[in-house]
Amino acid sequence: MHYSPAFSFTAWPAPDHDMSNPTPATPYGTLPAASPLPARKPVSLPRLAELRERGEKITMLTAYDATFAAVADAAGVECILVGDSLGMVCQGLASTAGVTLETMAYHVESVARGLRRVQGTAWLLGDLPFGSYHESKEQAMRSAAQLVHAGAHMIKLEGGDWTADTVRFLVERGIPVCAHLGLTPQTVHALGGYRVQGRDDQAALTLKRHALELQDAGATMLVLEMVPAALAAEITQQLPRCHTIGIGAGKGTAGQVLVMHDMLGINLGKNPKFVRNFMDGASSVREAMANFVSAVKSGQFPDDSLHAW
Numbered sequence: 001m002h003y004s005p006a007f008s009f010t011a012w013p014a015p016d017h018d019m020s021n022p023t024p025a026t027p028y029g030t031l032p033a034a035s036p037l038p039a040r041k042p043v044s045l046p047r048l049a050e051l052r053e054r055g056e057k058i059t060m061l062t063a064y065d066a067t068f069a070a071v072a073d074a075a076g077v078e079c080i081l082v083g084d085s086l087g088m089v090c091q092g093l094a095s096t097a098g099v100t101l102e103t104m105a106y107h108v109e110s111v112a113r114g115l116r117r118v119q120g121t122a123w124l125l126g127d128l129p130f131g132s133y134h135e136s137k138e139q140a141m142r143s144a145a146q147l148v149h150a151g152a153h154m155i156k157l158e159g160g161d162w163t164a165d166t167v168r169f170l171v172e173r174g175i176p177v178c179a180h181l182g183l184t185p186q187t188v189h190a191l192g193g194y195r196v197q198g199r200d201d202q203a204a205l206t207l208k209r210h211a212l213e214l215q216d217a218g219a220t221m222l223v224l225e226m227v228p229a230a231l232a233a234e235i236t237q238q239l240p241r242c243h244t245i246g247i248g249a250g251k252g253t254a255g256q257v258l259v260m261h262d263m264l265g266i267n268l269g270k271n272p273k274f275v276r277n278f279m280d281g282a283s284s285v286r287e288a289m290a291n292f293v294s295a296v297k298s299g300q301f302p303d304d305s306l307h308a309w
């Protein structure tokens, strides 16, 4: 079943794309020339709140370069995350902990340029990497400003209540913030591996408390990674002003995110249980991404019996 989006987006290139002035072909792959303004209005915080209000799931994929970002936008993905997962999927690092702010800014800028080039409308998030916000609120502000200068609309940072003051500081200064709880890959060594978080009563209570504190601090999005489905659904209910985006957190969150390489089936390792390969049955990357959007919107993905705990 194909979901018909409330914010319709034009085919890429748009049907009425002016082909009399196409971008000259190059041997390196070419983004299409600027097309007439797309039908989907730019995704913004009020638009995301509207989606949530009417019970429509928010979709997010990671992208790290101009072309894949443009394809994801054209496929109808609302939010594009330049995640520090790029350290693993682009740079071949063993974990995300080695990613630097300079690298993040470079990729955010590439993605922002790609979106601008196709008049993309997606909401662009940039991840603050390990060490770039841990010292002080002021350090976090300087780091966030670099990603905003590179084109990010929102920054994401990992961690519980210890980040609340930083979140408040950034939000008060006009930077929308997405928090990240559950499995926080930057601290995978402290967590003892890529394991489900919040499983016992005490851990679940702590996670709920942190989520509420982050909403109170002004976070308007919260990634919940590898958290039991029932707990993620409960947290979602408790956070009306902060949209939960799940990854391995069941279908009860306000939206879903996957790492692009995982959902395209090109992960070099073993895919985690919460991933579906959307290239299965798709004839293009764009179709795979559009299938992800429809599956999330229609409630077919994730399937809690397969992809959740």
Ligand code: KIV
Binding pocket: 062, 081, 082, 083, 084, 085, 086, 127, 223, 247, 257, 258, 259
């Ligand atoms: O870095 C990343 O891609 C992320 C997602 C897994 C949410 O944080």
